[in-house]
Amino acid sequence: MQTLTEENYLKAIYRLSLDDGNKITPTSIAEAVSVNAASVIDMIKKLTEKKLISYDKVKGAKLTEKGAKAALLIVRKHRLWEVFLHDKLGYNWDEVHEMAEQLEHIQHEDLAERLDEFLGYPNYDPHGDPIPKSNGEMPKSFTTFLSQMAVGKSCRVVAVKDTSSVFLQYLLQLSVSIGTKIKVMDKVAFDGSMSIQIGKDFTTIVSQKFADSLLVD
Amino acid sequence: MQTLTEENYLKAIYRLSLDDGNKITPTSIAEAVSVNAASVIDMIKKLTEKKLISYDKVKGAKLTEKGAKAALLIVRKHRLWEVFLHDKLGYNWDEVHEMAEQLEHIQHEDLAERLDEFLGYPNYDPHGDPIPKSNGEMPKSFTTFLSQMAVGKSCRVVAVKDTSSVFLQYLLQLSVSIGTKIKVMDKVAFDGSMSIQIGKDFTTIVSQKFADSLLVD
DNA sequence: AAATATTATTAGGCGTCCCTAATTGTTTAC
DNA sequence: GTAAACAATTAGGGACGCCTAATAATATTT
Numbered sequence A, B: 001m002q003t004l005t006e007e008n009y010l011k012a013i014y015r016l017s018l019d020d021g022n023k024i025t026p027t028s029i030a031e032a033v034s035v036n037a038a039s040v041i042d043m044i045k046k047l048t049e050k051k052l053i054s055y056d057k058v059k060g061a062k063l064t065e066k067g068a069k070a071a072l073l074i075v076r077k078h079r080l081w082e083v084f085l086h087d088k089l090g091y092n093w094d095e096v097h098e099m100a101e102q103l104e105h106i107q108h109e110d111l112a113e114r115l116d117e118f119l120g121y122p123n124y125d126p127h128g129d130p131i132p133k134s135n136g137e138m139p140k141s142f143t144t145f146l147s148q149m150a151v152g153k154s155c156r157v158v159a160v161k162d163t164s165s166v167f168l169q170y171l172l173q174l175s176v177s178i179g180t181k182i183k184v185m186d187k188v189a190f191d192g193s194m195s196i197q198i199g200k201d202f203t204t205i206v207s208q209k210f211a212d213s214l215l216v217d
Numbered sequence C: 001a002a003a004t005a006t007t008a009t010t011a012g013g014c015g016t017c018c019c020t021a022a023t024t025g026t027t028t029a030c
Numbered sequence D: 001g002t003a004a005a006c007a008a009t010t011a012g013g014g015a016c017g018c019c020t021a022a023t024a025a026t027a028t029t030t
Helices: A004-018 A026-033 A037-049 A065-088 A096-103 A111-118 A165-173 B004-018 B026-033 B037-049 B065-088 B096-103 B111-118 B165-173
Strands: A053-056 A060-063 A154-160 A181-187 A194-198 A202-206 A214-216 B053-056 B060-063 B154-160 B181-187 B194-198 B202-206 B214-216
Touching: A004 A026, A004 A037, A004 A060, A004 A065, A026 A037, A037 A053, A060 A065, A065 A096, A065 A111, A154 A165, B004 B026, B004 B037, B004 B060, B004 B065, B026 B037, B037 B053, B060 B065, B065 B096, B065 B111, B154 B165
Parallel strands: none
Antiparallel strands: A053 A060, A154 A181, A154 A214, A181 A194, A194 A202, B053 B060, B154 B181, B154 B214, B181 B194, B194 B202
């Protein structure tokens, strides 16, 4: 079992390990957890002793299998709680993060399982980030927003970053759902709004906010 | 804002203030939070400085208005989370307490409100304890113990006084939960044990300790 | 009332996690 | 290849919340 602080370090190291290529240094960890580099050295010692990470001046820090498992559970809980806060309590996606930062540390043997079941086994959190499964598997993560697509390109809707009912109803009205093909016809530099063709023939104009809320592939 | 530890002290002092008559001493607080009396003295100083309690060698400790408000919010959150864990995640009532101890400290301006709304504004937690309302009001709390019922009378379980898992599991085994009908068949003057009929047809004998731990109406 | 027991308090110290300042290594620039 | 810059580390210390041991204050016995 880890302390709250240790968990936050593990999570930070996990996040840093996804930005592949870069070695995970005391300095980068310090920045990630908003702490002085000297403090990180202390914690590196502690986490190394607990066999949660390995550390090497040359290779930097790396999660051990045990550490990775712990980190993934924290991320899993964080994202599940975000879904709860968003879908069940009606918070919008910019409010859920800070609370999830606290909730992710709640300890109980099968809490994540129960929560997952209660929420209907969601694959993505309200921000479109994939929720690790209990077996450690990760749903494919999508990172391209409709707003990032070039004019003339076609894509397919894979996730929604905003899951509010007002947005979902708007999507319903536009006949947009997971799998829908969208072609970018035009972009307005001024406000980021874009003209898109939905499916075969229907064309409409959507705002940047809209285009920032759809993940595509 | 209080630290997690401060909140636990406030909650303990609040609980002690309900056992009316008894003055709240460093020793009684120490026992309630499972800590050495010397540590309590430190915290009494801190809470006094923060104007959350007042302390007087003769009168003992007492929550200020500010402290009482903070304590009541913690209790409110604790009990709401218990309802969530029980009703939504399907935990037994003997499992919810320890998780609620953690969840009660989650900080967010209107979290209690949202949770309350989501749960349908429950008046009682899974143990039958009243959930403080956002305006500070308290649903009626029950004061009649099963042990006070006369022979031949019927009643309904409304709350449990003892929330230890060993007791709650015993209840589970007897199929006794909130709402269960109980009829007092006989009482043994010698040791206060009683013969009770649970529900329609099952009859058993329980100790005075048991009968003192069930609140009925 | 004096002796004894109990409670409250002070003093000093420990572990965790943080800091600043000083030192040692390691790059990068010239 | 050396100077300057940057990164890693050590040393020492602080706040928080806990402890034990010693002492002071208060209750309880006798």
